[in-house]
Amino acid sequence: MKNNMRKTVKEGYEKGNYQAQFRINKDPNKMELLFLKKFLSYLPERPDVLDLGCGPGIPLDRYLVAKGCKVTGIDISQKHIKMAKINVPKAKFINKDFSKIKLSKTFDGIISFYAIFHIPREEHKNLFLKMNEILDKDGVILVTLGASGSGYIEADDWMAGARMAWDSYDYDTYKNMIIHSGFKILKTAFEGHEGADEYHYWVLAKKKWHLPSGT
Template structure:
């Protein structure tokens, strides 16, 4: 399991073109993104953690007036973001080492954070806190229960990890976030388990 988790960075770098080709552009996440946006101020700054090639999520945020900073460990995917959305801020970075030196109105980690091991996920919550302004909104997806699972992408193992929901709630609370909505395996969003939380002042 650990070796599969360690391979995620190189996997998305080597198969960036395939991911870009296969990632659906139909925005099944729209309802969650609209909930997220409804809690943000006008023209918000948003940090997209694990932004991929910027479509369809970052594109939607940009179209709704957000100033997006996107990070991803895959240089080829970030290159596509820079080509498609040159007025936004795109950076090659490992989310586990996130240190941008600024805070954002919103943070999103959709289908990205769950590629980390449970140990690495626990370490992310202080990083979320460090990059969240007072009242900032955090949207992320996880697994439905504690565990690890291996999928497949381009014939290679694709790692997923998750904590228990009670531990996510505890980590959010410890780092100053209050859960607004938590839905397990949303049938209207491809079975995603979604968390929407807000940083308290």
């Protein structure tokens, strides 16, 4: 049920073995590298980067740290935070819900890979507004989103008998949402193809103006 979504997601990642199944490689793949390099090209030297739903920290946070970024990762799964601390000892990791956390500092860049679709889609606009708020002037976001507009979906046996839940709009809705949250879109791409389970919309966008949250 959608009102138990966070519990379903958290338990799913505690039970399943995401790293072994999806993140065996310690280095980013071709598409990740392309976008990460572009992301870094807009940031200052030694940028502060926030990773929402960082998972076990490889390969993305590991790459960013190697490129001189000061990385803060947030994840709802205690197991993933423990793994991330081992995988990327030079980064800082916080075990919290990224949609609820209050941060005392601002960031030059924010990444979020395959995580935003794990919170109810009615909250996605507010999350982009929050990203806008905690980014410094000219800050940049790099996010991967569900692209199919499938709405709320639950799988009973996602991994190792664990349940999992996703909730997404279609890519056009995200494009407008990101623009109306105060960003200029710099680059987009699709991963997978329409109709497939793994159909994702990648967006690199730059903070254009500041909007108060709730707008």
